[in-house]
Structures are given as structure tokens and as C-alpha cells.
Amino acid sequence: MSVLNEKDLYQLVDNLSREFFHKPFTDDVRFNNRLRTTGGRYLPAKRKIELNPKYVMEMDEEEFIGIIKHELCHYHLHIEGKGYKHGDETFKKLLKETGSPRHCNPLPSVKRSYKYVYVCSECGREYKRARRVDMKRFRCGRCRGKLRLQSDS
Structure with missing residues (x-):
């Protein structure tokens, strides 16, 4: 998909x-170049959808359409006065009905670099982190087991 103009x-x-959704979209949609870690967002106060233009250039058309459908779920539920936030059951249900993704895939240009890998001593769950974690303060989120440093790159 080539770069789209606003029209x-x-x-x-x-x-x-x-x-x-069998309903028209009557409000504002724009590209926002400042979005970095998300494909798009819905601003309820302005009834505006902002989309990340990098997803048009770097990902396939299906991924970008999925992002738009996800934001439209927020939009239509908000207008109808129903639960439009990620944790709301009405939102989750509408995502499934419309075949919209819950999350977008990370951009290929944004590579995550993890310097530290921690492992739970009880259940073996891995935690990848860019920064050091105080192992005396933090425990496993799944079983509350102690963490140990597996690798320090």
C-alpha cells in the first residue's frame, strides 16, 4: 500500500x-508521525483516530486495515455509550465479531534490544529487560517465585 493522502x-x-460496522465514520482521522510504539489510537475527547504512517510503509495492507478496525471498535462503542476500553467485555466482543486484532505487530524497523534475561527459580518463566531489575524487590508475576539473572549481554 502506498502512502495515502488525508482524503x-x-x-x-x-x-x-x-x-x-454497518455505520458511517463521521469524525476526524489523521496520520500522526509522533506515534512510536503503537499502530494507532482513538482520542475520545476529540472523537479522532490517529494512525501511525510507518505501518503503511513497513507492514502489509492487512496489518494496517486491522489497526483501523481496532480503532473503529473504540470509536463506535464510545459513540454508543458502551464500554470502549481494552478491558471492557463489549470491546472484546466487538473485536471478535469484526475480526479485529487485539494488538498490532511491532514494526520491523523497531528492534527491541534486551540486555538482561531473568528467570523465575520456581516456574521458569523468562523476563527480558533492557534495564537491571532489583531482584530483592521484584518477584515472578505468575507464581511470586524469586528471580535470578540468566544472562547479562
């Missing part, structure tokens, strides 16, 4: 809204 972006969002 084409609005048309794409409106078409997806009509196809999957």
Missing part, C-alpha cells in the same frame, strides 16, 4: 466502517 485515508476508514 484517501478518510475514504478507507469510512469504507471499513460501513463494511464491518
Whole structure:
């Protein structure tokens, strides 16, 4: 998918809204170059969807459409006065009904570098971290077991 101008972006969002939600999209959608770790976001106070343009350039069309559908779930539920946040059951249900992803895949250009790998001494769960963790203060989130440093790159 090539880079979209704002008119084409609005048309794409409106078409997806009509196809999957059977309702028009009547508010504002824009690209936001400052988004780094997410594919998009919905701003309820402004009724505005912001999308990360890097997902158009670096990922396939299916991934970008999934992000738009996810944000449209927030949008339509908010307008209807229903639970539109990630933890709400109505939101989770609408994601499934429309085939929208719960999370977007990370961009290929953003490589995570983990310097420390901690392992739970009880259940063996791994925790990858960029920064050191105080092993006296923190424990395993699954079983509350003690953490030990496996590797220090």
C-alpha cells in the first residue's frame, strides 16, 4: 500500500466502517508521525483516530486495515455509550465479531534490544529487560517465585 493522502485515508476508514460496522465514520482521522510504539489510537475527547504512517510503509495492507478496525471498535462503542476500553467485555466482543486484532505487530524497523534475561527459580518463566531489575524487590508475576539473572549481554 502506498502512502495515502488525508482524503484517501478518510475514504478507507469510512469504507471499513460501513463494511464491518454497518455505520458511517463521521469524525476526524489523521496520520500522526509522533506515534512510536503503537499502530494507532482513538482520542475520545476529540472523537479522532490517529494512525501511525510507518505501518503503511513497513507492514502489509492487512496489518494496517486491522489497526483501523481496532480503532473503529473504540470509536463506535464510545459513540454508543458502551464500554470502549481494552478491558471492557463489549470491546472484546466487538473485536471478535469484526475480526479485529487485539494488538498490532511491532514494526520491523523497531528492534527491541534486551540486555538482561531473568528467570523465575520456581516456574521458569523468562523476563527480558533492557534495564537491571532489583531482584530483592521484584518477584515472578505468575507464581511470586524469586528471580535470578540468566544472562547479562
